[in-house]
Amino acid sequence: MSVGPRVLTGHNGQRFTFDPGSFAIELLLTGGPGAYAIWEILHEPADLARWLTTSRLTDTAPLRVEDLHITRTDLDRIREFRDCLWRAAEAVIRGDHPSGIDLTVINAAADRRPVPRLDPATLTQTWGTPVHGVQVLGAAAVDAIEVLANAPAGRLRQCSADNCQLLFVDTSRPGNRRWCSMQRCGNRAKVAAHRTRS
Protein backbone atom coordinates (compact mmCIF):
# COMPACT_ATOMS: atom_id res chain seq x y z
CA MET A 1 0.00 0.00 0.00
CA SER A 2 1.33 3.40 -0.89
CA VAL A 3 -0.05 6.78 0.10
CA GLY A 4 -0.11 9.29 -2.71
CA PRO A 5 0.18 13.02 -2.44
CA ARG A 6 -2.30 14.96 -0.32
CA VAL A 7 -4.97 17.01 -2.05
CA LEU A 8 -4.91 20.52 -0.56
CA THR A 9 -7.13 23.55 -1.02
CA GLY A 10 -5.44 26.96 -1.21
CA HIS A 11 -6.78 30.34 -0.01
CA ASN A 12 -8.25 30.93 -3.46
CA GLY A 13 -10.07 27.60 -3.44
CA GLN A 14 -7.72 25.97 -5.92
CA ARG A 15 -7.27 22.26 -5.26
CA PHE A 16 -3.84 20.78 -5.92
CA THR A 17 -1.83 17.68 -5.08
CA PHE A 18 1.11 18.01 -2.74
CA ASP A 19 3.70 15.41 -1.76
CA PRO A 20 5.31 16.36 1.58
CA GLY A 21 7.86 13.54 1.20
CA SER A 22 7.85 12.57 4.91
CA PHE A 23 5.38 11.85 7.71
CA ALA A 24 6.71 14.60 9.99
CA ILE A 25 6.56 17.19 7.22
CA GLU A 26 3.08 15.96 6.31
CA LEU A 27 2.01 16.77 9.86
CA LEU A 28 2.88 20.43 9.19
CA LEU A 29 -0.12 20.54 6.84
CA THR A 30 -2.48 20.36 9.82
CA GLY A 31 -1.69 23.88 11.07
CA GLY A 32 1.17 25.66 12.76
CA PRO A 33 2.42 28.52 14.91
CA GLY A 34 1.66 32.22 14.46
CA ALA A 35 0.15 33.10 11.11
CA TYR A 36 -0.14 29.41 10.20
CA ALA A 37 -2.85 28.98 12.84
CA ILE A 38 -5.46 29.80 10.19
CA TRP A 39 -4.75 26.36 8.68
CA GLU A 40 -5.45 24.52 11.94
CA ILE A 41 -7.54 21.39 11.38
CA LEU A 42 -6.73 19.46 14.59
CA HIS A 43 -9.32 20.86 16.99
CA GLU A 44 -10.37 17.61 18.66
CA PRO A 45 -8.61 14.25 19.15
CA ALA A 46 -11.05 12.76 16.62
CA ASP A 47 -9.79 15.22 13.98
CA LEU A 48 -6.28 13.81 14.36
CA ALA A 49 -7.53 10.21 14.27
CA ARG A 50 -9.36 10.86 11.00
CA TRP A 51 -6.36 12.66 9.50
CA LEU A 52 -4.03 9.79 10.42
CA THR A 53 -6.07 7.22 8.49
CA THR A 54 -4.87 8.79 5.23
CA SER A 55 -1.43 9.87 6.46
CA ARG A 56 1.91 8.39 5.52
CA LEU A 57 1.80 6.22 8.65
CA THR A 58 -0.49 4.02 6.57
CA ASP A 59 2.35 3.47 4.09
CA THR A 60 3.60 0.86 6.56
CA ALA A 61 0.25 -0.63 7.56
CA PRO A 62 -3.40 0.44 7.36
CA LEU A 63 -4.79 2.49 10.22
CA ARG A 64 -8.49 2.94 10.99
CA VAL A 65 -10.06 5.47 13.34
CA GLU A 66 -11.00 2.64 15.72
CA ASP A 67 -7.33 1.54 15.87
CA LEU A 68 -6.33 4.85 17.44
CA HIS A 69 -6.55 6.09 21.01
CA ILE A 70 -5.81 9.81 21.23
CA THR A 71 -6.43 11.90 24.34
CA ARG A 72 -6.75 15.67 24.60
CA THR A 73 -3.25 15.73 26.18
CA ASP A 74 -1.85 13.73 23.25
CA LEU A 75 -3.40 16.20 20.84
CA ASP A 76 -1.93 19.18 22.71
CA ARG A 77 1.53 17.57 22.66
CA ILE A 78 1.32 16.76 18.96
CA ARG A 79 0.28 20.32 18.14
CA GLU A 80 3.13 21.68 20.28
CA PHE A 81 5.58 19.31 18.56
CA ARG A 82 4.26 20.35 15.13
CA ASP A 83 4.78 24.03 15.89
CA CYS A 84 8.34 23.36 17.13
CA LEU A 85 9.07 21.40 13.96
CA TRP A 86 7.77 24.28 11.80
CA ARG A 87 10.20 26.69 13.49
CA ALA A 88 13.11 24.23 13.48
CA ALA A 89 12.64 23.24 9.83
CA GLU A 90 12.31 26.84 8.64
CA ALA A 91 15.43 27.78 10.61
CA VAL A 92 17.43 24.92 9.08
CA ILE A 93 16.25 25.84 5.56
CA ARG A 94 17.31 29.46 6.15
CA GLY A 95 20.72 28.21 7.29
CA ASP A 96 20.06 29.19 10.92
CA HIS A 97 20.40 27.01 14.00
CA PRO A 98 17.00 25.94 15.44
CA SER A 99 16.20 27.05 18.98
CA GLY A 100 17.26 24.74 21.79
CA ILE A 101 13.72 24.74 23.17
CA ASP A 102 12.25 23.50 19.88
CA LEU A 103 14.89 20.77 19.59
CA THR A 104 14.28 19.67 23.17
CA VAL A 105 10.57 19.20 22.44
CA ILE A 106 11.36 17.22 19.27
CA ASN A 107 13.94 15.01 20.99
CA ALA A 108 11.74 14.39 24.04
CA ALA A 109 8.92 13.12 21.82
CA ALA A 110 10.93 10.37 20.14
CA ASP A 111 10.81 7.70 22.83
CA ARG A 112 7.61 5.87 21.81
CA ARG A 113 6.65 4.31 18.49
CA PRO A 114 3.70 2.46 17.00
CA VAL A 115 4.39 -1.26 17.39
CA PRO A 116 4.57 -3.31 14.19
CA ARG A 117 2.92 -6.75 14.15
CA LEU A 118 2.88 -9.57 11.61
CA ASP A 119 -0.65 -10.72 10.87
CA PRO A 120 -0.61 -14.53 11.34
CA ALA A 121 -3.21 -15.13 8.63
CA THR A 122 -1.97 -12.86 5.86
CA LEU A 123 1.69 -12.41 6.88
CA THR A 124 1.28 -8.70 6.20
CA GLN A 125 2.32 -5.96 8.56
CA THR A 126 -0.24 -4.39 10.87
CA TRP A 127 -0.03 -2.04 13.85
CA GLY A 128 -0.39 -3.32 17.39
CA THR A 129 -3.61 -1.65 18.52
CA PRO A 130 -4.66 0.59 19.99
CA VAL A 131 -2.07 2.99 18.63
CA HIS A 132 -1.79 5.71 21.27
CA GLY A 133 -1.32 9.39 20.59
CA VAL A 134 2.15 9.35 22.16
CA GLN A 135 3.17 6.62 19.73
CA VAL A 136 1.98 8.72 16.79
CA LEU A 137 3.94 11.61 18.26
CA GLY A 138 6.99 9.36 18.55
CA ALA A 139 6.72 8.28 14.90
CA ALA A 140 6.59 11.93 13.85
CA ALA A 141 9.52 12.84 16.10
CA VAL A 142 11.75 10.01 14.85
CA ASP A 143 10.98 11.06 11.29
CA ALA A 144 11.58 14.74 12.10
CA ILE A 145 14.99 13.93 13.59
CA GLU A 146 15.97 12.07 10.45
CA VAL A 147 14.71 14.89 8.20
CA LEU A 148 16.52 17.61 10.19
CA ALA A 149 19.72 15.57 10.47
CA ASN A 150 19.73 15.07 6.70
CA ALA A 151 18.81 18.69 5.95
CA PRO A 152 22.42 19.65 5.05
CA ALA A 153 22.01 17.36 2.02
CA GLY A 154 19.56 20.01 0.77
CA ARG A 155 16.50 17.81 0.31
CA LEU A 156 14.39 19.66 2.90
CA ARG A 157 13.06 22.75 1.13
CA GLN A 158 10.44 25.44 1.13
CA CYS A 159 8.47 25.96 -2.08
CA SER A 160 10.38 28.41 -4.32
CA ALA A 161 7.33 30.66 -4.82
CA ASP A 162 7.61 33.93 -2.84
CA ASN A 163 4.17 33.66 -1.32
CA CYS A 164 4.16 29.93 -0.53
CA GLN A 165 5.35 28.51 2.79
CA LEU A 166 4.86 24.81 2.11
CA LEU A 167 7.80 22.61 3.14
CA PHE A 168 8.69 19.29 1.56
CA VAL A 169 11.40 16.68 1.44
CA ASP A 170 12.46 16.19 -2.17
CA THR A 171 12.42 12.42 -2.68
CA SER A 172 12.81 12.61 -6.46
CA ARG A 173 15.83 10.88 -7.96
CA PRO A 174 17.35 13.98 -9.61
CA GLY A 175 16.61 16.05 -6.51
CA ASN A 176 15.63 19.16 -8.45
CA ARG A 177 12.11 19.70 -7.12
CA ARG A 178 11.40 23.41 -6.55
CA TRP A 179 7.67 23.68 -6.11
CA CYS A 180 5.08 22.45 -3.66
CA SER A 181 3.04 21.37 -6.65
CA MET A 182 3.38 21.71 -10.40
CA GLN A 183 -0.39 22.31 -10.50
CA ARG A 184 -0.04 25.39 -8.34
CA CYS A 185 3.26 27.27 -7.85
CA GLY A 186 5.11 25.38 -10.61
CA ASN A 187 2.45 26.34 -13.11
CA ARG A 188 2.27 29.95 -11.91
CA ALA A 189 6.05 30.25 -12.38
CA LYS A 190 5.84 28.72 -15.84
CA VAL A 191 3.12 31.18 -16.88
CA ALA A 192 5.08 34.13 -15.42
CA ALA A 193 8.26 33.05 -17.25
CA HIS A 194 6.29 32.76 -20.49
CA ARG A 195 4.85 36.28 -20.03
CA THR A 196 8.34 37.67 -19.41
CA ARG A 197 9.64 36.06 -22.59
CA SER A 198 6.79 37.23 -24.81
Ligand SMILES: [Zn+2]
Ligand atom coordinates in the same frame (compact mmCIF):
# COMPACT_ATOMS: atom_id res chain seq x y z
ZN1 LIG B 1 4.14 26.50 -3.48
